[in-house]
Amino acid sequence: GQNIDQPTEMTATEGAIVQINCTYQTSGFNGLFWYQQHAGEAPTFLSYNVLDGLEEKGRFSSFLSRSKGYSYLLLKELQMKDSASYLCAVRDVWAGDYKLSFGAGTTVTVRA
Amino acid sequence: SQTIHQWPATLVQPVGSPLSLECTVEGTSNPNLYWYRQAAGRGLQLLFYSVGIGQISSEVPQNLSASRPQDRQFILSSKKLLLSDSGFYLCAWSVVGKEGRDNWGNEQFFGPGTRLTVL
Numbered sequence: 001g002q003n004i005d006q007p008t009e010m011t012a013t014e015g016a017i018v019q020i021n022c023t024y025q026t027s028g029f030n031g032l033f034w035y036q037q038h039a040g041e042a043p044t045f046l047s048y049n050v051l052d053g054l055e056e057k058g059r060f061s062s063f064l065s066r067s068k069g070y071s072y073l074l075l076k077e078l079q080m081k082d083s084a085s086y087l088c089a090v091r092d093v094w095a096g097d098y099k100l101s102f103g104a105g106t107t108v109t110v111r112a
Numbered sequence: 113s114q115t116i117h118q119w120p121a122t123l124v125q126p127v128g129s130p131l132s133l134e135c136t137v138e139g140t141s142n143p144n145l146y147w148y149r150q151a152a153g154r155g156l157q158l159l160f161y162s163v164g165i166g167q168i169s170s171e172v173p174q175n176l177s178a179s180r181p182q183d184r185q186f187i188l189s190s191k192k193l194l195l196s197d198s199g200f201y202l203c204a205w206s207v208v209g210k211e212g213r214d215n216w217g218n219e220q221f222f223g224p225g226t227r228l229t230v231l
Contacts, residue, residue: 044222
C-alpha cells in the first residue's frame with residue numbers, strides 16, 4: 001500500500017495563508033488529489049496533480065514534486081468557511097488505476 | 113450533470129442485525145463505483161470497488177459484502193453487524209479512461225454518506 005502522511009491539525013487566522021503538506025511513498029505514482037471535507041459531510045474534489053509544479057484554482061493551489069514524494073495544498077485569504085478537513089489521496093498504477101489511497105486528513109481551523 | 117444518491121442518511125442498528133446500504137448514480141454510464149468507510153477521526157478506508165456490473169473487488173476482509181446488480185447501482189450489505197462496523201459510509205464514482213491536467217483526472221465524486229451506528 002501507500003504511506004501517506006499529513007499533519008493532523010492546523011490553525012490559522014481569517015485572511016491568512018495556510019500550507020498543508022503531504023508526503024507519500026508509492027511504487028507507481030499516477031496522480032495526487034486533494035479533497036475538502038466539512039464535518040459530517042462527504043469529501044469534495046479540490047485539485048489534481050500528475051506532473052510536477054503548481055496548479056492554481058482561485059484561492060487554492062496545489063503543488064507536486066514527484067521526485068520528493070511531496071505535495072502541498074495552499075489556501076490563501078482564509079475564510080471561516082474554509083474550516084474543514086483536507087484529505088490528500090494518491091493513485092498508484094500498480095494498485096489499479098481505479099483506486100485512491102487517502103491520508104488521514106488535516107483538520108484546519110480558521111479563527112477570526 | 114451527474115448526481116450520486118445514498119440512502120439511508122442515518123441508521124442505528126443492533127449488533128447482529130443485517131445491513132443494506134444503497135447507492136445510485138445518475139447522468140453517467142459505466143462508472144467505476146466505490147464503497148468507503150470513515151471511522152470517527154480517521155481517514156477513508158476503501159472497502160469495495162467495481163468496474164462493471166457483477167464485478168466486485170474487495171479490499172478488506174470483513175463481514176461486509178457488495179453487489180452491483182445494475183450499471184449505476186451499488187449495494188453494501190452485511191448479514192450480521194459488529195460494533196466495529198459503526199462509521200460513515202461513503203459511496204463514490206469516477207469516470208473510466210479520462211486523463212489529463214484538467215478536471216478530468218479520474219477524480220472520485222462522493223455521495224452524501226450514511227452514518228451507521230451499531231449498538
